[in-house]
Amino acid sequence: MxxxxxxxxxxxxxxxxxxxxxxxxxxxxxxxxxxxxxxxxxxxxxxxxxxxxxxxxxxxxxxxxxxxxxxxxxxxxxxxxxxxxxxxxxxxxxxxDLNFHARFSAKDKTYKYVICRDKIMHPVYRNYMEQITYKLDLEKIKDGLEIIKGEHDFKAFMRVDKDLEINTIRTIDDCYLEEEGSKLIFYFRANSFLHNQVRIMAGSLIELGRSRISLDEFKEYFLPTNKKRANPTLSPNGLYLWSINYE
Structure with missing residues (x-):
């Protein structure tokens, strides 16, 4: 059987x-x-x-x-x-059930991205966190997270591949920021994500928090006429597939 x-x-x-x-x-x-x-x-x-x-x-x-x-x-x-x-x-x-499919039966997935803000990061964490020591405006980052929520064209937040033609519309069901001591932790929940989307979203939010881009410039990433790429792509070290919901 x-x-x-x-x-x-x-x-x-x-x-x-x-x-x-x-x-x-x-x-x-x-x-x-x-x-x-x-x-x-x-x-x-x-x-x-x-x-x-x-x-x-x-x-x-x-x-x-x-x-x-x-x-x-x-x-x-x-x-x-x-x-x-x-x-x-x-x-x-x-x-x-025999018709269950680990990918297509999933309702949503949550990714977690961990950033260490210590000036000196202990080497045992080098494979498990991204180190960012710049001064950050967390309120700006939270404003950016509110913009990310919902259905958007996330083409600006994906890995560039000239031979790849896919639907770049995605819906972020929830995203938020938590502080744990010197750590900043991003959470992003959605049914599916584009290649490198979470790492690029986290990177662009850091740029927003550093005031290297304004909130208006951040909003432009989602406009149909936008030609700019969101950046940077943060390292994979701080990224975790955190949970998957089938209910």
Missing amino acids: IKNILLEIAYDGSNFHGYQSQNDHRNVEDELKKAIHKVTGENNRIIAAGRTDKGVHAFCQYVNFLTASKINPSSFNFHLDPYLPDDILAISAKEV
Whole structure:
């Protein structure tokens, strides 16, 4: 009997060239496939809720796969963990409907971006935060976050690719800023994001907070006539796929 297994995983992206399978580069998908093959003896196709880039972390990521294995669905995570590297953890597993799709069944995803404002950042954090020591006007940043909310054309906030023609309209359901000691943390929640969108949104908000651009200039990024690119693209180190909602 074929079962559809939904697996919750987490990983430290520091030593991965992203989630997606690719030749000659260590990636999360291939590590998962190898572990699942060890457990089931099958060459399973794995569907992920999202594909993170090189260096990006996942506090919560979901994948699903079909299997004829007789293993109890809720025990798959325990069976997989011995075969996974130390920087991937299988957190939980369960059986879901055969038509469930980890990506297309998701209602929304939340990404978190962490910035360290210390003048000297401890080296143990170098792969897990972006360091920004400029003086920032947080009220301007919050004003920018209010502008980002809702449905917009985010073409100015995506990685440039001349051969790529996609719909660049996206809806940001919620976004906000939190302060934790010397850390600034951005949260962005949406059904889907463009390539590098979160890192570019965070970078342009920092430019706004530094007063390198005005609020009016920030608003121009969303105009149909806009030709300017939002920038900069912050490093992947501070970015986390934080949660995925299926309810």
